[in-house]
Amino acid sequence: MASPRNKLVEWLLPLLAAILFVGLLAPRGSDVAVRSWTFDGICREMVAGTTEGRQALVGSLWHAPLPTLAGLPAAALLPGGGAVPLVSRVTVLIALACLFRLLLHFCRRSLPPWTGFDCWLITLLLLASRAEAVLEPQAAVTLTVATLTLIKFADWYATRQLEDLVKFAFALALLALCGAPLAGLTLLLALLLPIVALLDPVRRPRFQGLLILGLLPALYAMGIWTLMSRLILSDALYACRFLIRGLTRWQGWSINALQFHDIAALACCGLLALLAAAHRDQRTTLLGLGGVALGIWILVLHGLGFAWAAGTATTMLTLIALLMLIATLQAAHAHPPARIRRGAALLCTAVLAVAWVRGALQEPGYRSITQSRQTRCALLDAIENDVMSRTPYGRIFVCSYRGLGLLEGEQRERFVACLDLHVGTLRERYTRQNLFLLVPRPEAEAALECTVWRHGDIYSHGMERALFAGDWGDWRLYEIVTAPLAEQLDEWRR
Amino acid sequence: MNTSAEQPSPAACDPLALAHTHPEWSAKEPVTRGQRITAILLMALIVFGLIRAPLATARLLVLLCTVFYLVATIYKMWLVRSATQPGAFFRFTPEMIAAEEPREWPVYSIIVPMYKEPETIPQMIAGLKALDYPPERLDIQLLLEADDDATLNAARAQVLPPQIRITEIPPSFPRTKPKACNIGLHLARGKYLVIYDAEDKPEPDQLKKAVMSFDRSPDNVVCIQSCLNYYNPRYNLLTRWFAADYSAWFDLCLPGLAARRTVIPLGGTSNHFNTQVLRDLLGWDAYNVTEDCDLGVRLARAGYETRMAETTTWEEACSNLRFWIRQRTRWQKGYIQTWLVHMRRPFRLLRELGLRNFLHFNLLIGGSVFATLINPFFWIMALVWFIFRPVGVDALFPGWVFAMSAFCLFVGNFIFVYINLLGCYRRRYDSLMWANLLTPIYWALMSISGWRAFLQFFSNPFHWEKTQHGLSS
Numbered sequence: 001m002a003s004p005r006n007k008l009v010e011w012l013l014p015l016l017a018a019i020l021f022v023g024l025l026a027p028r029g030s031d032v033a034v035r036s037w038t039f040d041g042i043c044r045e046m047v048a049g050t051t052e053g054r055q056a057l058v059g060s061l062w063h064a065p066l067p068t069l070a071g072l073p074a075a076a077l078l079p080g081g082g083a084v085p086l087v088s089r090v091t092v093l094i095a096l097a098c099l100f101r102l103l104l105h106f107c108r109r110s111l112p113p114w115t116g117f118d119c120w121l122i123t124l125l126l127l128a129s130r131a132e133a134v135l136e137p138q139a140a141v142t143l144t145v146a147t148l149t150l151i152k153f154a155d156w157y158a159t160r161q162l163e164d165l166v167k168f169a170f171a172l173a174l175l176a177l178c179g180a181p182l183a184g185l186t187l188l189l190a191l192l193l194p195i196v197a198l199l200d201p202v203r204r205p206r207f208q209g210l211l212i213l214g215l216l217p218a219l220y221a222m223g224i225w226t227l228m229s230r231l232i233l234s235d236a237l238y239a240c241r242f243l244i245r246g247l248t249r250w251q252g253w254s255i256n257a258l259q260f261h262d263i264a265a266l267a268c269c270g271l272l273a274l275l276a277a278a279h280r281d282q283r284t285t286l287l288g289l290g291g292v293a294l295g296i297w298i299l300v301l302h303g304l305g306f307a308w309a310a311g312t313a314t315t316m317l318t319l320i321a322l323l324m325l326i327a328t329l330q331a332a333h334a335h336p337p338a339r340i341r342r343g344a345a346l347l348c349t350a351v352l353a354v355a356w357v358r359g360a361l362q363e364p365g366y367r368s369i370t371q372s373r374q375t376r377c378a379l380l381d382a383i384e385n386d387v388m389s390r391t392p393y394g395r396i397f398v399c400s401y402r403g404l405g406l407l408e409g410e411q412r413e414r415f416v417a418c419l420d421l422h423v424g425t426l427r428e429r430y431t432r433q434n435l436f437l438l439v440p441r442p443e444a445e446a447a448l449e450c451t452v453w454r455h456g457d458i459y460s461h462g463m464e465r466a467l468f469a470g471d472w473g474d475w476r477l478y479e480i481v482t483a484p485l486a487e488q489l490d491e492w493r494r
Numbered sequence: 495m496n497t498s499a500e501q502p503s504p505a506a507c508d509p510l511a512l513a514h515t516h517p518e519w520s521a522k523e524p525v526t527r528g529q530r531i532t533a534i535l536l537m538a539l540i541v542f543g544l545i546r547a548p549l550a551t552a553r554l555l556v557l558l559c560t561v562f563y564l565v566a567t568i569y570k571m572w573l574v575r576s577a578t579q580p581g582a583f584f585r586f587t588p589e590m591i592a593a594e595e596p597r598e599w600p601v602y603s604i605i606v607p608m609y610k611e612p613e614t615i616p617q618m619i620a621g622l623k624a625l626d627y628p629p630e631r632l633d634i635q636l637l638l639e640a641d642d643d644a645t646l647n648a649a650r651a652q653v654l655p656p657q658i659r660i661t662e663i664p665p666s667f668p669r670t671k672p673k674a675c676n677i678g679l680h681l682a683r684g685k686y687l688v689i690y691d692a693e694d695k696p697e698p699d700q701l702k703k704a705v706m707s708f709d710r711s712p713d714n715v716v717c718i719q720s721c722l723n724y725y726n727p728r729y730n731l732l733t734r735w736f737a738a739d740y741s742a743w744f745d746l747c748l749p750g751l752a753a754r755r756t757v758i759p760l761g762g763t764s765n766h767f768n769t770q771v772l773r774d775l776l777g778w779d780a781y782n783v784t785e786d787c788d789l790g791v792r793l794a795r796a797g798y799e800t801r802m803a804e805t806t807t808w809e810e811a812c813s814n815l816r817f818w819i820r821q822r823t824r825w826q827k828g829y830i831q832t833w834l835v836h837m838r839r840p841f842r843l844l845r846e847l848g849l850r851n852f853l854h855f856n857l858l859i860g861g862s863v864f865a866t867l868i869n870p871f872f873w874i875m876a877l878v879w880f881i882f883r884p885v886g887v888d889a890l891f892p893g894w895v896f897a898m899s900a901f902c903l904f905v906g907n908f909i910f911v912y913i914n915l916l917g918c919y920r921r922r923y924d925s926l927m928w929a930n931l932l933t934p935i936y937w938a939l940m941s942i943s944g945w946r947a948f949l950q951f952f953s954n955p956f957h958w959e960k961t962q963h964g965l966s967s
Contacts, residue, residue, distance in 0.1 A: 049893070072897070076894075162916070162919065162920070163578050166916065206919075206922075206924060208924045208925070208927065209918070209919045209924035209927055212915060212924075212927045212928070213912075213915060213916070213919055213927075216912070216915070217908070217912070220908055224904050231880065
């Protein structure tokens with residue numbers, strides 16, 4: 001039977017995790033409400049079986065397939081516009097519960113049965129208190145999968161068990177399907193597998209087998225993504241086209257790109273990894289390496305000009321620091337003497353807490369989902385009225401993934417979501433109508449979409465056959481100029 | 495031990511006892527009247543539905559097949575996961591075997607049915623002599639057909655050690671391996687009995703491991719199945735696929751079943767039995783062309799269990815495509831026979847096996863053949879959809895059905911390939927793994943033999959398409 005002291009630790013660990021979790025996991029650099037609406041919009045389109053939904057599933061590295069697929073059951077089971085925020089919350093709830101469970105499992109290996117319930121309870125309380133600002137669904141799913149992958153890699157590294165390798169391989173495939181936010185971590189783990197296999201004398205003779213078993217699921221997942229992209233968008237590399245733009249505008253390495261909380265988390269990872277290495281705790285040491293790799297990945301994102309996309313990596317870095325902190329505390333509890341490890345853990349807790357408070361003071365308040373909904377309704381009304389004042393036969397194509405979020409839950413016939421913009425096709429399909437394009441500003445992830453890499457001139461002077469027609473905050477309206485048809489000319493002449 | 499003078503005569507044995515005394519357990523009557531009526535009604539219902547409401551009926555059929563695929567995929571994953579459970583195998587190290595000595599090992603009977611394979615005799619006798627078991631406790635019978643002069647002469651030309659004797663099988667219908675085995679069982683003297691094929695090379699300590707497994711099992715465990723694998727896996731692409739398939743089946747799936755204490759379709763050879771129980775069950779069904787699989791189910795129905803021992807018998811993988819298809823045809827025809835025999839009274843089967851084993855039986859025996867039969871239709875539909883994108887195919891996969899089908903197509907198929915890779919890795923066949931990325935071609939060959947088996951089941955149900963050995967040498 002567990003002693004009262006052990007029981008106290010079993011209860012305190014989830015609590016500590018929860019307190020740090022709620023404070024530290026708020027995303028940075030992205031608008032939760034906008035991304036949540038976009039996520040919901042993609043899920044709804046998928047459930048409705050539209051072409052835009054299928055295109056959205058495979059067309060972006062930032063709205064990757066796996067988080068969308070994870071949200072589909074919730075979107076299908078919760079019909080109607082009113083239930084829309086629930087889709088996000090349900091997805092986040094499940095993802096966070098899994099994450100908690102993973103965290104605690106990693107720290108204690110075998111858990112008493114009630115900890116599952118414990119995790120759910122804490123997650124529910126978290127969501128009840130900060131439901132709209134804790135996490136967006138895509139980040140939550142990505143973080144869960146990334147944590148699972150890291151933990152399974154650490155397990156395989158320590159145990160050499162085939163079962164751990166298989167779990168790692170499938171987790172890596174899932175992580176690959178989470179797209180760009182943590183692509184650096186995905187690449188690192190994919191590279192680490194052959195390195196570990198080569199360096200370990202026990203594993204080296206099985207190098208070929210390990211490589212196939214470990215990497216095949218991830219390669220297959222990428223292959224399927226590419227194939228689907230070819231089938232749905234007629235372009236196998238559609239989701240990667242933006243990379244050319246990023247690579248040609250490399251801004252260089254700058255350590256200043258790291259925020260205070262990044263540096264704090266990195267320092268904690270480094271310190272605790274050193275401590276774990278000194279105590280021959282391979283799993284925790286490897287986690288620390290993962291943390292350092294994420295720090296490098298954040299720098300790469302800044303260098304590519306994708307600083308806005310570093311939120312998930314930053315959160316993951318914090319999560320790893322948290323994970324290592326709990327693992328260190330647990331190790332100190334289980335394997336005395338513990339003075340140095342407890343001291344280090346205390347120091348790290350203090351540093352992370354300062355980072356949390358500092359971040360909370362500096363971060364702007366997040367717009368709630370309700371606020372966001374009111375704002376976008378007003379925007380759509382204004383644009384619709386403007387178009388109506390020009391022509392009664394107007395149809396507005398809302399471009400980009402943000403467009404899916406803008407239209408989410410709206411029953412407006414005049415607006416049509418449009419991801420893969422081909423003006424010629426639109427003109428053929430909607431003859432006798434006045435067509436308009438609603439395009440987001442080329443900022444953040446909207447700067448990576450086909451309106452930019454295929455029709456980049458639209459932002460400077462309006463592209464061929466599209467004239468600037470108005471500006472609404474983050475959105476610009478263009479009118480597609482269409483030559484009148486012969487019968488229209490005849491009609492006018494009469 | 496009995497001397498040959500006390501040996502009962504083969505003529506005194508009824509090798510068809512099961513079919514004579516319990517016809518309901520035998521495949522002698524391939525399809526019963528009730529089954530025929532049910533099949534006709536089902537077909538009529540489908541045709542009626544396709545005429546009256548073609549889209550709805552087609553959708554329903556697609557839905558049922560998709561659910562089957564989904565369940566089969568999850569089931570296979572679960573089985574492989576179960577193979578990592580502690581009870582999957584009996585494992586004995588050489589030290590553990592040595593620690594058993596000195597002990598009185600029980601008399602062990604080995605039966606080796608052979609037909610028209612004289613060239614394998616020297617190799618087979620060498621393999622039997624190499625067994626690490628006290629020779630005086632062995633009772634080995636070479637079961638040779640009385641009219642197979644070539645094999646008989648080859649066997650007689652050898653200087654046989656005293657523990658090996660030749661048993662002549664009187665020619666009669668049906669000319670099947672189980673009929674010969676029944677005579678061998680009748681004449682066996684051992685407490686335990688095992689079957690080996692002529693080209694088998696069992697690991698020398700296999701018999702001792704089997705005895706130790708029996709010793710450590712509860713009384714209702716009456717069969718120990720050894721792993722089977724091939725000694726010529728790198729001969730050509732076909733043998734590479736075949737070896738991976740066997741590795742997945744014997745090293746992952748069957749241990750998974752053993753770990754869950756469920757019904758196990760026995761492999762063709764190297765199944766070690768408690769002789770008396772096998773006699774009580776009237777041996778093998780001489781009319782079933784996969785008599786081993788059928789016997790595994792009958793053991794479970796009688797309340798007995800089968801376990802796996804981690805010891806391998808090395809066989810020769812069929813390296814010729816024509817012979818491979820014939821061998822697979824026989825196996826799949828036998829699975830059809832077995833499924834139909836035991837599903838004659840489904841409720842009785844359910845009562846005897848319990849729900850869990852009933853589901854296992856249907857998924858393993860009926861499900862595997864069903865999958866090979868319906869696979870071609872779904873592959874063609876998928877190809878047509880990829881290449882031509884016709885509207886009609888979309889209509890068959892509404893909403894959730896599409897989601898499930900896509901999962902089975904992209905994830906399920908990959909998982910089946912991956913399981914084969916796992917089997918290779920576990921067998922240390924790392925160099926075979928690349929070849930197994932082409933496994934879908936192997937599945938297509940399986941479907942060809944599946945359809946061949948299905949048609950042959952109606953035209954020639956008891957025909958035993960004998961596997962040709964010695965092709966790789």
